[in-house]
Every structure is written in structure tokens, then in C-alpha cells.
Amino acid sequence: MLAGKVSSKGQVTIPKEIRKMLGVEPSDRVVFTPLGKGKVLITSANRPASDIFGILKHRKLERPVSIDDMELAIKERQIGRGKA
Numbered sequence: 574m575l576a577g578k579v580s581s582k583g584q585v586t587i588p589k590e591i592r593k594m595l596g597v598e599p600s601d602r603v604v605f606t607p608l609g610k611g612k613v614l615i616t617s618a619n620r621p622a623s624d625i626f627g628i629l630k631h632r633k634l635e636r637p638v639s640i641d642d643m644e645l646a647i648k649e650r651q652i653g654r655g656k657a
Contacts, residue, residue, distance in 0.1 A: 591615075 575588040587595075587603070595617040597603060602618035 587615075 575591055577586045577588055577591075579585050587597070592598070595603065595615070596619065597617050604616045604618050606614040606616065608614055
């Protein structure tokens, strides 16, 4: 496991091995994608989105979800947060 350090300004030091794996250099941008449950996906902003296609294949649902069901779940979540 590799670890970085968060500065008082909220900046994170990315370990050299990870920077090399991402292909990032000083002043390049990285993207932080929240995955939930305290996990975040870090990718290079220089790489196409197709590089991470299929990364969540392991999260197959027991049954397909319709667009209507998704919209209903989103609306219910918004109401729960007082945004609807």
C-alpha cells in the first residue's frame, strides 16, 4: 500500500509510483471520482474516459433497473435531502 500526505492547504502528495502509473507530471491535472463508502478513484485528466470503461463491472445488479426506477430513486433521495 502506498500513502500520500495532506498539507494544511488540502494539497495531496501523490507517491512517485502512482504518478508514474497515472502518467502524470508536475502541473498535470488529476480527477477524483467518489465511489462511496470512503473510496475515491483517482485518474489522470490527460487520459480518455474510455481508459476506465468497465471498471465497475463487478457491481452487477440482481435485476436490471429501468430509467423510470432510476429517476424515482433520484427524486426520493432529493426529497430526503430537502432539495425537491
